[in-house]
Amino acid sequence: MFLSKLREALICLKAGRVTLDYPLAPQEPKPGFRGKITIDADLCFGCGGCANVCPANVIVLSDTEQHRRTIEFYWRRCTYCGRCEEVCPEKAIRLSQQFETATNDPQDMYMRLEVFMGPCQRCGRCFPPPTALDRMMNTGFREGPRGGRA
C-alpha cells in the first residue's frame, strides 16, 4: 500500500513534458496520412474516373465547350477516402500531407481545372487529349523503327 503510493510519486517525478508545441512549432503528419487533394494539371487527361468513384461527389465534370472539360473540386465536403487517387490512371490526383486547411471563406475550399480535349479534325468530336506520349511526339519524338505508333 505505502510502497505503491511511493512508486506513484516517483513516476510523477520522472514524467516529463508531453504537450505538443504545435501551433507555434510545425508538425509533420505520419506517412500515409491523407490530407487535402491536389491535382497535377500536367498529368490529368480528363477521363473522369475520379468523378465516378468519389462518394461525396466532390469532383464534378462539365463539358463547357466542345474541347474544354472543366473539372471542379468542391473539396469542402471531401471525406479523404483516397478512392480518387486509387483509380486515377495517370496518378494526377493525389492526397497531399497538408492538413492545415482551416479557413474563414468557403470559396477557398474550391479548385478548378480546365482540361483541353483534342477534337477530331474530321468529325469534331472530342477524344482524350494528348497524353504524355503524344506530347513527346509533338515535339519530335518518334516511337518504333517506322516512326509513329503502329
Add this chain to the structure above:
Amino acid sequence: MLRALCRKAFCKALWVYHANTGACNGCDIEVINVLTPYYDAERFGIKLVGSPRHADVLLISGPVTRQVTPALKRLVEAVPNPKLTFAIGSCATGGGCWFDTYNVQGGADSVIPVDFYIPGCPPRPEAILYGVALALGLVPKKVAEEKLRQETLEELAQGKCVINRESSKTAL
C-alpha cells in the same frame, strides 16, 4: 472600441460549447482529443463549458440533420454576442457524403452563420488547433481558391508547354 475590446478579450479566454448536430462521433472524439494534456488547448484559454449561455465559441460537428435544425437555431440564439462559430469536419463544412440527402441540411452554414471552417474527416487534432490559432490570429491562412488550366492544342503547337496556373486569390 467595443470591437477592439472584444478582440482583446477573445485572445485570452475562449469558452467553447460543443454541439453534435448529427456527426458520426469521429469529429467529437477529435475535439475531446484537443482538450487532453497532449494537445492542451487550455494553454490558449480554451475551456469546454456545459451551457451555451456561458460560451463564446460554438463548435459544430455533423451535417445538420432535419430534427436538430430548430434546436441548433435556438442554441445559436442562446450564445451571447459576440460569438464565433466553428464548423468542424467535412460534414459541418459542406455536408460530407450526405450533402444532398433528404434528411440533412448539408452543412452548418446553410442554417446558421459560420465564421471558420475546419475541413477533415475527421480533422486531425492539430488541424482543429490550427483553426483555433487562425481565429486567434496566431498563424497565417494556408489555403486559397485554385484555378488551373491546361494549354490548348494551338498553344502546344507553338511550343508553349507551360501550364497556366492562375490563382484568383493568393493565400493570406
